Amino acid sequence: xxxxxxxxxxxxxxxxxxxxxxxxxxxxxxxxxxxxxxxxxxxxxxxxxxxxxxxxxxxxxxxxxxxxxxxxxxxxxxxxxxxxxxxxxxxxxxxxxxxxxxxxxxxxxxxxxxxxxxxxxxxxxxxxxxxxxxxxxxxxxxxxxxxxxxxxxxxxxxxxxxxxxxxxxxxxxxxxxxxxxxxxxxxxxxxxxxxxxxxxxxxxxxxxxxxxxxxxxxxxxxxxxxxxxxxxxxxxxxxxxxxxxxxxxxxxxxxxxxxxxxxxxxxxxxxxxxxxxxxxxxxxxxxxxxx
Amino acid sequence: xxxxxxxxxxxxxxxxxxxxxxxxxxxxxxxxxxxxxxxxxxxxxxxxxxxxxxxxxxxxxxxxxxxxxxxxxxxxxxxxxxxxxxxxxxxxxxxxxxxxxxxxxxxxxxxxxxxxxxxxxxxxxxxxxxxxxxxxxxxxxxxxxxxxxxxxxxxxxxxxxxxxxxxxxxxxxxxxxxxxxxxxxxxxxxxxxxxxxxxxxxxxxxxxxxxxxxxxxxxxxxxxxxxxxxxxxxxxxxxxxxxxxxxxxxxxxxxxxxxxxxxxxxxxxxxxxxxxxxxxxxxxxxxxxxxxxxxxxxxxxxxxxxxxxxxxxxxxxx
Numbered sequence: 001x002x003x004x005x006x007x008x009x010x011x012x013x014x015x016x017x018x019x020x021x022x023x024x025x026x027x028x029x030x031x032x033x034x035x036x037x038x039x040x041x042x043x044x045x046x047x048x049x050x051x052x053x054x055x056x057x058x059x060x061x062x063x064x065x066x067x068x069x070x071x072x073x074x075x076x077x078x079x080x081x082x083x084x085x086x087x088x089x090x091x092x093x094x095x096x097x098x099x100x101x102x103x104x105x106x107x108x109x110x111x112x113x114x115x116x117x118x119x120x121x122x123x124x125x126x127x128x129x130x131x132x133x134x135x136x137x138x139x140x141x142x143x144x145x146x147x148x149x150x151x152x153x154x155x156x157x158x159x160x161x162x163x164x165x166x167x168x169x170x171x172x173x174x175x176x177x178x179x180x181x182x183x184x185x186x187x188x189x190x191x192x193x194x195x196x197x198x199x200x201x202x203x204x205x206x207x208x209x210x211x212x213x214x215x216x217x218x219x220x221x222x223x224x225x226x227x228x229x230x231x232x233x234x235x236x237x238x239x240x241x242x243x244x245x246x247x248x249x250x251x252x253x254x255x256x257x258x259x260x261x262x263x264x265x266x267x268x269x270x271x272x273x274x275x276x277x278x279x280x281x282x283x284x285x286x287x288x289x290x291x
Numbered sequence: 292x293x294x295x296x297x298x299x300x301x302x303x304x305x306x307x308x309x310x311x312x313x314x315x316x317x318x319x320x321x322x323x324x325x326x327x328x329x330x331x332x333x334x335x336x337x338x339x340x341x342x343x344x345x346x347x348x349x350x351x352x353x354x355x356x357x358x359x360x361x362x363x364x365x366x367x368x369x370x371x372x373x374x375x376x377x378x379x380x381x382x383x384x385x386x387x388x389x390x391x392x393x394x395x396x397x398x399x400x401x402x403x404x405x406x407x408x409x410x411x412x413x414x415x416x417x418x419x420x421x422x423x424x425x426x427x428x429x430x431x432x433x434x435x436x437x438x439x440x441x442x443x444x445x446x447x448x449x450x451x452x453x454x455x456x457x458x459x460x461x462x463x464x465x466x467x468x469x470x471x472x473x474x475x476x477x478x479x480x481x482x483x484x485x486x487x488x489x490x491x492x493x494x495x496x497x498x499x500x501x502x503x504x505x506x507x508x509x510x511x512x513x514x515x516x517x518x519x520x521x522x523x524x525x526x527x528x529x530x531x532x533x534x535x536x537x538x539x540x541x542x543x544x545x546x547x548x549x550x551x552x553x554x555x556x557x558x559x560x561x562x563x564x565x566x567x568x569x570x571x572x573x574x575x576x577x578x579x580x581x582x583x584x585x586x587x588x589x590x591x592x593x594x595x596x597x598x599x600x601x602x603x604x605x606x607x608x609x
Contacts, residue, residue, distance in 0.1 A: 025401075025436040027364030028393030038390035045383035046376065110376060118341055118374035119384070119431065123391040125340040125357035290342040 030124055035133035038123070042116075043107065043137050053145045056099040059092035060149035061156030067091040068160035083166035084247040086178035089153040093182050093245055096149060100142045100186050101214065104193030105206040107138045112201040121291050128283055135194055135279070142190035146183035154179075174248060177264060181244035188241055188271050189214075195278035199285055214238045234261050237274035243267025292317050292470045293338060293439060297347035300333050300494075307333050309494035310347065315472045317438065320465045322485030322502070323474035326583055330494040331474040332371050335443050338472075339368050351439055363392050367432030371443040371474075373424050374431075377417025381408055381427050384416060388431050402430040407456075421448025429457070439470045446480055458484045482575040492583040506578045514546040514554050515539075517567035524563050528554065542566070 028034070043049050067088050111117040124130035154168055161167045169175045196213075197206040213236075221233035233239055244264045262270060293315035300308040308330040315321045325331050336342040338349050340356045348355070352365050359365045375384050385399045403412045406426040411419065416427060425448055432440055442461075446454045461484055465471045475481055481488065481502070488505045490498040498505050518524050521542055528534055533548040546554055551570050558565050 025364075025394060025398050025434075027361050027435045029360035030362070030391050034391050034393055038387045041383060041387040041390050042376070042379065045379045045387070048378060110378075114376045114378075115370075115374045116376040116379075118336075118370055119388060121341060122339050122368050122374075123363055123388055125359075125362055288343075290336070 030129070032129055032133060035124055035129050036136055039130075039134045039137040043134075043141065046110075048106065048110075049103070049141075052099055052103040053141060056096045056103075056142075056145050057149045057152065059095045059099070060090070060146075060153035061092075063091035063095065064089050064153035064157040065160075068157040068164065072160045072163045078165075083164050084174070084178070085157070085161065085166040085168040086175050087247045088164075088166065089157045089168060090150055090178060090182045090245065092149065092153060093146075093186065096146060096186060097189055097214065098211065100146070100190045101193035101210045102207055103142065104138055104190040105197035105210055106203055107134060108194055108197040109201055109203040109206045113203055117291050127286050131198065131283060131286055135191060138194055139187050139191050143183050143187035146186040150179055150182050178245055178247060181264070181268070184268065185241050185245050185271070188268070188275055189238070191275045192237055192271075192278055195275065195282045198282035199278070231261070234267075235270055237271050240267040240274070241271030244271075292353070293349065293351050293441070293472055295334070295338070295347070295349040298334065298337060298344055298349050299346040300330070300337060300342060301345045307494050308337070308344075311491065311494070311496050312347075313489045313496055313499050315439070315470050315489075316487065317470040318465055318468050319486040320461050320471040320473055320484055321487045321489060322481040323472060323489050323491070324476075324478070324481055324579060325474075325491035327476065329491045329583070331491065332443055334491075335368070335370065335441055335472075335474065338441060339366060341370075361392050361435065363388070363394075363435035363437065365435075365437055366439045366441060367435060367437040368440075369425070369428035369432045369442045369445055371447070373416075373428070375416040375424070375427060378415055380413045381416050381419070381423075381430075382412040384427065385430060385434065389434055392435055394434055398434065398436075402433045405433065406430040422450060422453050425449055425457075426453070429460075437469070439472070440464060441472045443474050444476070445473065446475065446477065454480065478574075478576045478579050490579060490582050497582045502575065505582070506573055506575055508578055508582065510573055510581075511547060512570050512572045514549055514551050515567065515569045515571050516544050516546060516554055516558075516565060517542055518544070518558070518563055518565050520563050523561060524558060527557050527561055527563075531557070545571075 071083060071088060111120055120130055121127055124133075168179065170179075193206075193210045196210050197203075200206040200209055218233065218236045218238045221229055221236060222239065224230070240262055243262050244267055246264065295311050295313050298308055298311040299306070311330075311334060323331050323334070333342060337344050338351060338356060339362075350356075351359070356362055356366060375381075379387075382399065382403065385402065386396060389395070389399050403409055406429050408423070408426050408430060411423060416424065419427065425445055429442070429445060432442065440461075445461075446457050449457060458480070461471050461473060465486070473481075473485065475484075485502055487501050488498065489496060490505060498508060500508070516524065517540075519542055521538065521544060525536055525538070525544060528544070528546060528549065529536060531549060531553070535547045537545040537547075539545050551568050555565070555568060
């Protein structure tokens with residue numbers, strides 16, 4: 001009759017095995033979806049991620065509104081159809097490029113700066129799946145932000161459409177190309193920045209390298225008045241990729257490159273080639289180097 | 292269980308780890324002891340595949356670490372430097388590590404409770420003290436309930452209560468049949484926590500033996516005897532075979548090659564009064580200094596730790 005009372009006596013906590021719950025903790029093999037889930041937890045739990053994404057997003061409606069408002073004041077002098085709506089809607093692309101490239105670099109260099117990389121690679125010792133998992137998450141976020149940002153830019157510029165005499169026509173192939181091209185371009189550039197970050201492994205040096213390439217080295221190539229160099233400039237990653245977001249009538253708003261040897265999708269393919277090359281370099285180095 | 296065979300790491304022409312061979316057995320706490328720069332951290336990083344060995348190999352639970360499909364379920368690792376992004380909360384860090392192996396949030400909260408991180412679990416790890424960082428590292432190591440644990444200086448930065456907690460935890464983990472591999476430069480802590488020691492110096496294993504054997508390597512226990520009649524006792528003791536005497540004070544003798552019982556018997560027959568009679572065990576610290584004395588990279592010129600006895604060679608006491 002005292003049995004039940006005896007059972008009510010709590011077991012001292014120290015008698016429980018230290019590492020174990022009741023039974024064994026379920027532990028499953030590392031898979032790519034699990035690594036993506038882990039990278040999602042990692043990126044969403046950093047405040048800097050949300051600051052960067054919010055900034056990149058808000059640049060679209062902000063610049064779309066500003067440029068549309070300023071163009072509206074001169075619109076009367078232009079012939080009808082002169083202004084390409086999507087080019088103004090996506091005015092934020094250059095500044096968003098700056099922010100998203102920074103995010104792409106820091107997503108990976110931040111791990112080296114803090115030592116987190118040791119935890120990451122201890123959980124994924126074959127290494128490359130961790131590199132691709134983080135790439136998936138970072139590029140996915142960049143694309144989503146740029147896509148939603150482009151739509152927000154559209155909404156923000158819309159009040160001036162009638163006054164300027166422009167619009168976004170989703171039955172027009174060029175309009176569609178520009179509208180979807182901006183998120184695609186920014187996603188690819190983020191991937192390039194990510195790969196460069198993975199190669200350089202230092203935040204400061206990585207950001208300097210990426211922004212130096214995009215805003216200094218490539219424009220410098222384009223401005224040096226020597227024909228072969230200018231031809232080559234059109235094949236550099238930013239310039240080539242920017243063909244996708246270049247209106248045929250207005251020209252590039254991203255780079256100073258005047259080289260138009262490449263078609264929009266050809267240019268984007270050239271950029272993807274650069275991205276692939278940078279990622280392969282990052283992968284080889286990640287396999288070889290000590291962490 | 293960890294098995295290292297001829298493990299070697301060179302950086303350029305500098306050899307940091309030089310042909311280390313040792314085994315970390317399950318059910319024991321194996322201490323990894325060596326001066327700073329002896330190669331402890333590098334060895335531990337090679338075990339979990341963070342550094343690639345220049346030569347040799349190391350397996351954990353029978354396989355190279357990277358070949359385990361669920362490595363965190365096999366090996367838990369705490370490395371010396373913080374391995375956490377400071378901008379992330381402790382709980383988010385653990386959730387991310389857990390997600391890689393499909394481990395649920397329930398287990399994350401379990402290790403948070405186990406390591407006493409509850410009150411700070413949602414604070415950013417960058418604001419943590421060294422001690423809290425160590426607890427977070429231990430929590431991460433325990434996530435997958437592993438059979439093998441590798442801990443680099445786990446008590447570094449912990450308060451006395453934390454040190455006691457780590458000691459109790461590691462003893463318990465070993466008692467559950469796990470292999471626990473623990474590096475520390477705190478020899479007193481090793482003496483209390485470890486069953487077995489792998490002592491290294493300049494990247495080489497200089498001893499691989501149970502703690503008691505390592506202490507024995509430094510020489511037999513001596514008997515200290517304090518008496519007002521040193522001269523008479525010394526005369527009698529020196530007749531015993533194998534006994535060596537050293538006078539370390541006007542009324543103190545250090546006797547080697549004898550026991551307290553023998554000294555007491557000799558003194559009693561001659562009616563020599565004894566004020567003190569004690570067996571003096573060489574401490575782990577002294578044993579360690581003797582073993583590594585010649586292997587320390589940068590010794591201060593004032594240190595009086597030069598080995599006086601012949602240094603045992605690696606593996607002699609396996």
